[in-house]
Amino acid sequence: ETKVGMITTLSGGGAGLGIDVRDGFLLAIKQSGRDDIEVIVEDDQRKPDVAVQLADKMVQAEQVDVLTGIIWSNLAMAVVPSVTAQGKFYLSPNAGPSALAGAGCHPNYFNVAWQNDNLHEAAGAYANSAGYSKSFILAPNYPAGQDALTGYKRFFEGELAGEIYTTLGQTDYAAEIAQIRASDADSVFFFLPGGMGIAFLKQYRDSGIDIPVVGPAFSFDQGILQAVGDAALGVVNTSQWSKDIDNPTNAAFVESFQAEYGRLPSLYASQGFDTANLLISALEKADVSNADAFRDALRAADFDSTRGDFEFGPNHHPIQTIYAREVIKEGDVYTNKLIGPALENHADAYAGDCQM
Amino acid sequence: MADPVLATHGISKSFGALKASDDVSIDLRPGEIHAIIGPNGAGKSTLIAQICGTLMPDAGSVHLLGRDVTQQSTRARAKAGLGRTFQISALAMQDTVLQNAVLGALGASGRPWRFLSPALEDADLRARAEAALERVGLQDHAATRTAELSHGQRRQLEVAVALTLEPSVFVMDEPMAGLGSEGSKRLTGFLDELRHEAPILLVEHDMDAVFTLADRISVLVYGKVIASGSIDEIQSDRQVREAYLGEDA
């Protein structure tokens, strides 16, 4: 009997992401047919202190062996260091703050999604390959936003036409769009998760500017695309997963997810699904109570990922291919189509700082 | 003649085009009751507000016990010995009658920065407050919540709070308002004694009371003092009869 504690966001504004991670995760557990894995799911309301409290509950009262589920970097920062310090394993299905990839890495912490910079780095690389030489870049003024622009700049070889930090939660981008229009940029890179991205894209399209836009997958994910609508059409975005990545695991995942929940899976669902499969693969090799063996089994990453090849770098973060996708309309549904790899077998920039 | 304890020199105050006080000079001498009367809206309350420091005059000065207090706050004037009652009761309605009186005593003691000892168990404060309540006849209501007092009883409490300050000068804006005939009579008697402790500047529309009490009367009309003098002088002043008293006074 293995107990897994899942702390994720199920209520309030960001609930969609948590729900997808949970559903992907539970689907994999169900498909594995194992009834010796008990998953306890709790709602963190996107509040760090609640997440910490739930982590305490999972560790102290439920005595779980493995924790997972957190969506947001700031919540991960609140929870992960303390649970790994208490000897529990933490498998991250989404957040990958740089602090946990570099100096703050931990043998019991595994990230199954990406390090936060990855998709932005890929966007920079894609911009190079698309021949862009002058980018206007913007992101909200908070750590993930700063990381995003840093990540893009790390790979982008052209110059910057402008760099703006917006207010977190901002919904009107008229001023930024005017700046873009006035600049001589040939491309725009933005990282504006959630509603911010929807608002930006709609307003950008309505402004009539036709400078091409690049961004990470977060504003173009399945759950959100329908709300952006036409404004997203043709936009290139970077992702380590897409529903049309051609491998049998992925095809089966997309089909079974749709059958089970009646909607297309999202990036987050795929990450939840992969996380669960990683866990199951490790459990097949070793018992959680034997921490060292279990850790080795996790590190081997001996499972079929929806993204195809999957392996961990020395800091337990993925080394993986990140693709460029384009937003298209299939019938009535907006979705993404693979264009090709933007960065192949990409690791993150912080692995060198990690000592473990 | 003794020096005035309270005096205004040429006070003026306008609200827009309206001159609420127009070069008003009045004074109050020890032991006397000086009544200010005048039609509604003549500027009596405005004058009091300037004397008490809630309103700054546009011109002129206010002197209290020989000092120029024109620039001083309400608080400073209260500390210097000015006790006042409001035309419309200003009391802590949720507190008991005793608590309101103790507040006055606390102000008089000047030591509110005590955080741990219970106020109502402070013998000095309590004695002072209870004495004041007794003098206005509210001793039986000490534990009543002020909100439960009738209008008239609240007027009495207003006076009691002013008493706890043991001021050198009283300024009272219509203390009789709302009191029944009996209550007015009692308060009249009471003020009559009080003047020996501290002189009173009295704004009042109750002519029975004014004519019983006042040593001097000043009449304010449209912000100006149009007459000032003894009861007889005022009663026989034609201007005053026309502007204020009416025919049958």
Added chain:
Amino acid sequence: MSLLSVSNISATYGASQALFGVDLQIAEGEVVALMGRNGMGKTTTVKCICGMLPFKGSITFSGHDLGRLPSHKAARLGLGLVPEGRRCFAGLTVYENLIAAARPGYWTHERVVELFPRLGERRNQISASLSGGEQQMLAIGRALMTNPKLLILDEATEGLAPIIKQEIWAAIARLKTEAGLSILMIDKSLKELRAICDRATIIERGRTVWRGEMAALTNDVTEKYVGV
């Protein structure tokens, strides 16, 4: 038939009972004084009549039972209240105060201003900054603007200059004789009440203790219940 009939009402504020059995009758066109010392329940009685306080017992007004009516319905039957403490709408101008609740009838803005010219002069002033007496005039004017059948004046001459008091008494006399208005008056000036009222009711500690013609109100009675 009486216009207003209050019989045996009692009322409480929270836990404390203020009225224990008040009776009061006003006939059409009659002016009645409600008297009593401070705190005896005069205002409380008025609040019950105007639907501002629940009561036990019965109150009927021009044929309607007021027991269940909300305050505004009672008022629309023709009750005009000049409340104790004036209660002008502080943030509104004099003019706005007057027209806020106006109902068609004899009393119009012009007539009220004619009655109290001061209100005309202060037409656009915020009522909070009016002098006490001006507010009192405004409160009376406001009640008149609703064109009531019964005007209730709770301490309506409080804080007024003698000359204005005289004016108001004169105005009330006019209301009585010319407009035939019924009036319930609470006032401390016994002399004026005697001159103007037809009948009087005295309450003491929340009970009606005396009712009768004004002429029958002897000095002994007033000495006993009002202290004069």
Added chain:
Amino acid sequence: MIAERYLNAAILAIFFVVPAWAWWANEPFTITLMTRAAIFALAAVGLNVALGLGGLVSLGHAAFFGIGGYAMGILAFHAQTVTPVMEWPFVIEGTKSMPVIWLTAIVLSALAALVIGHLSLRTSGVYFIMITLAFGQMFFFFSISWSAYGGEDGLSIWVRNDFPGLNTLQPIQFYGLCLAILCAVLWFTSRLARSPFGLALNAARQVPQRVETVGLNATRLKLVAFVISGAITGLAGALFADLNRFVSPTMFSWQMSGEIMVFIIIGGVARLFGPVAGALVFVALEHFLGGLSDYWLVYLGALLLLIVLFGRGGLIGIVSGREKAHG
């Protein structure tokens, strides 16, 4: 109706009995929950000095809560990375000692309350609510972009800070500390409410002009109340950060201010134990409803609504009657 005194005793008893049972039954998480309740209660008791006694409806108390939290976070962060907090004009080293951290939290939040209070008290009523909110938001946005201390990600502290003679890593011992502080502050505020200062403050809330005419400074009374209030909430913030071993800008958010206020209203405004009862009930609801459904916040909302609409004077009012009896 139960007399408020007995009810208060019962509430306090919960804070002793439940953790004792949890300790005996080896249920450390229950102790953690009770610690959370005790700390929230402390924050709310702090706010209640301003709100209940002084009538100062502050929607910016998260500022003090957060300052307390960051005082802990920054000092401990520097202690754990062995770097000085500042070197100029004099050197300040980080520390892991709770008493030092508490003192710092109290002093800093009191100072902040002095400044915020001084400026805010020029306004009143709804304007006061909003200007305090504005100050809270300034701290919030500042902390989000203050990258030296983690910005929105916040700061993790690996090990709980030390208290001489105790092993604070033991939940029950840390709880004991928090409870002791809560009791001490409750004792202090109960005295405060009846003191001359409390009496004057109480009057200043209702009729400031009257307080002035007896020669007291109404604004200064309120300012002192605001400072005391901010200091207590700041101390609670330091404890909260230590409970979570984590600080982040959410401690500064307006929702946090709102929650602290909600504890008070649930329990009963201006009642000594109102905030305590409110925090306890809120933490319990959050814990027990959280498992019911994804949409549990609907039930929480409905419950809160019922309390406001039908419970006059909060929970304490429901049980022990309407009269306010602060001390």
Added chain:
Amino acid sequence: MSFILLVEQILNGLQFGIMLFLMAAGLTLIFGVMGLINLAHGSLYMIGAFAAATVAGYTGSFVLALAAALAAAAIVGAIVELVVIRRLYDKDHLDQVLATFALILIFSEGTRWLFGSFPLFLDIPDYLSGPVTLPGGIQYPLYRLFLIVVGLLIALGLGALITKTRIGIQIRAGENDREMIAALGIDISRLYTLVFALGAGLAGIAGALVGAIQSVQVGMGEPVLILAFVVIVIGGIGSMKGALIGAILVGLTDTLGGIFLPELLKLFTDPATATSVGSSLASMAIYILMGAILIWRPTGLFGAKS
């Protein structure tokens, strides 16, 4: 920075201000007139947006969507007033804060229950989309000009309703003294239900109008709510003119602050620091503005002096 860009940014600031005014208008009405702190105003805004998105999804008509937003929010508003709000008038601000906070929870999670956790689609109709060219060669989105016009019309209409009409006077009288206005024969309860529904309807319209260029999702109302409160407090509670001017001030400060503060700091420090410090200052700018205005004028720009 070119002159044209400066003009365009000022226009953007104005436009953002008007957008804020749309949200603040209903709030001011309810807040200023009825003295009620309605935190759930943001929820009504959300309800409007969701109703509009749903109807637009079925019918494809933007006009119908706006009508649905107005109707849905007004009806929900009226029901909320009858069931909850009317028990709150006599209570103090605190109880109102808690009760309407509870309403937020109920509405947000209830909406999520009904519509799921993902954002909804609502777009500008074709005839209002795309940019137009203004004198001076400024390219400006037509829809935003439309918002400016609608906002100004609403401002005028509401201002007139409150200050000029008898209903407006009665409402304000009721705010002063409910018991008294009732004793003069006005059914203040019914009046308040109407006002609340009107305020709610305005919130709903704002939600639909703004939702079309932002995102329609659960929780969309709360950030807006705070800004709207800032706006009406700066302008002075109860003043429609104040709300409009406050909104424009906030809009300009926010827009121009975000652009100029980083530029300004670049004169003093290196660009990276300037960008990040400038942006943090910009996010605090409106709160600094509000604090400064309240310290200078404790009852806002057009509020009644106490």
